[in-house]
Amino acid sequence: MRDVAIIGVGMNKWGELWKSSLRDIAVESALKAIADAKVSRVDSIFIGCMSSGLFTGQEHMASVLADYLGYGRVPATRVESACASGGLAFKAGFAEVAAGMAEIVLVVGAEKMTDVSGNEATYALGTAADQEYECYNGATFPGLYAMMAARHMHEYGTTRRQLSLVASKNHDNGLKNPNAQFRMKVTPQEVEGSVMVSDPLRVLDCSPVTDGSAALILCPLTMAKKLSGRAGVRVLGIGHATDTIALHSRESLTTLRAVKEAGALAYKAAGVKPADIDLAEVHDCFTIAEIMVTEALGFAKPGEGGKLVESKATSFGGRIPVNVSGGLKSKGHPVGATGVAQLVELTEQLRRQAGTRQVKNAEIGLAQNMGGTGGSSIVTILGRN
């Protein structure tokens, strides 16, 4: 198996991009990544996209993307795993480089979510959960995470204030990210005073509906310098796991088993421990998610994710900064793009090109991307080369 490097990244400004179609958005970041990598060809293309069918009436985005990039013969593949689509597209691209099936692989994550009504978006997002047993019976996505939050508060004494601190921290970080959708300061008081969505989660506990894309270029590690003039950022390890699709089938509502398993596999593959991680981009689709994920990844003991954020350990400048990009909360959450954007952020950080968001001396970064309420998760660890 060949070692693999990231040699180029690209992203567009995320938000409500009413003037751009899904194909425009996907092409925009892909061209930036190709330019950044300085490559003159691409051997294979992967696109992570959760629900272009329901959001835009277009499946077969792999062919659309290759076509609109002017790469109309290059093999292209779409990968979907709900909100983990981007992370899994990366894994599929990694496999082709590792196997020797392709040298230069473009991985794009993209989603266009604002061309449908709120009800239609809620329906589309619900397709990440168990439609037959959860959504058809009235559960919404925020409702499912609200049950996890309520149970976490009950079992571990996690507080309303701790949830608010996740939102507040990530919005502070997002202020420094020019591509973020919601660049605004949010105080814990504002989170707590915001509209209730599903008790205990308020609107400022939730990641937004976003249009956006992110892209990166992979190649064999040994070719990085020659192709791009840079050493490249090294893929140290990937872990990927699933859990039951429905929340009611889980042993515990407060343990993200797929995240725990994916993290353990990634740490093992990379030969590192949680304490070795310099920064992490995690899947804060709701504030409670970041708390549970930091526990599952071993940054805090079970039940102590709330205390972790309160201790400022996950703040910028803390022991293990989490979501310095602004996270899904402030940067936005175009579902299929998120997993790729996390790796774009880590790459910029490990290259020491993250500007005012730069985590000092960042050597090892971790990205955790999750589908549904944790029915699938992928953890990828990158290292400065």
Add this chain to the structure above:
Amino acid sequence: MRDVAIIGVGMNKWGELWKSSLRDIAVESALKAIADAKVSRVDSIFIGCMSSGLFTGQEHMASVLADYLGYGRVPATRVESACASGGLAFKAGFAEVAAGMAEIVLVVGAEKMTDVSGNEATYALGTAADQEYECYNGATFPGLYAMMAARHMHEYGTTRRQLSLVASKNHDNGLKNPNAQFRMKVTPQEVEGSVMVSDPLRVLDCSPVTDGSAALILCPLTMAKKLSGRAGVRVLGIGHATDTIALHSRESLTTLRAVKEAGALAYKAAGVKPADIDLAEVHDCFTIAEIMVTEALGFAKPGEGGKLVESKATSFGGRIPVNVSGGLKSKGHPVGATGVAQLVELTEQLRRQAGTRQVKNAEIGLAQNMGGTGGSSIVTILGRN
């Protein structure tokens, strides 16, 4: 890159499976493939599915499938490329085995198409074409293939009778396939007397709307015997390519460039020529498609695909039998399942276990799977081991 073998296959009876949900259908063939391979574990799962979001309201099928198989920790990935989703899921699974990322990989193709109305199905299938420029302006999928057929008739003198012979041949073959949806003899006269869908294509020129699944198990070639007690069927080569998503952007309406390119790549990887192929399963979503595909794969010269079927070379017992399974036309076309089912048929043929459909002395088989009007295509060549 490790050599890869298919060591297990499974399929269910295709048709209008109103008593089964998508997850039931997917699990059914997966369990058959696992039993056939005699494996006690699976390291990674891939599912090809075109539009579970539009057809059933469920994305995130990778997590659903792992969960309902009782493999709730195993990494699982959904791959989509319209009607080539199954073929591409196979390629993604192949990559993980080839790279050494997994030993035993389950690949499933599944689609449930009959839980929606005819209009909704037509809409969902249209998402394989260019929605912005084709379907939103009134083109339907049969309409696009009808334009290709009309142009092929105009340029090459392909006849109405030649189209009918494709349908008639494939229904003759399907009579011998217990899993086929439409096991009935169809005469050329019946095709020509059937209801017009989009001139010149009549309803018996079109593949049906189908519920169904197919599955197979991959492993490193060197492990095949030890794991399954059989030598396994060897993957000799894979070729994958794209073309413009929209028909109006093509240089020619009568050349399937992605198929030609994918075929050339697969022949090169396998080290074989068209004349070496003992049987082929090709993507006859419409009768004209089989004619154009046999040309693109080099079984006939450009424009002579109609004469090829007329010569009976592609009939059972002919020089290069095409679609001995019944093809999409008679066996059915659950869009995401088709690419996997083609490989299931080839595996049974190369194992010499195809019963009354058995092609004598079959040593090398080719499967060609296609998305949309040829916006993507994948060609896989398998060899008896």
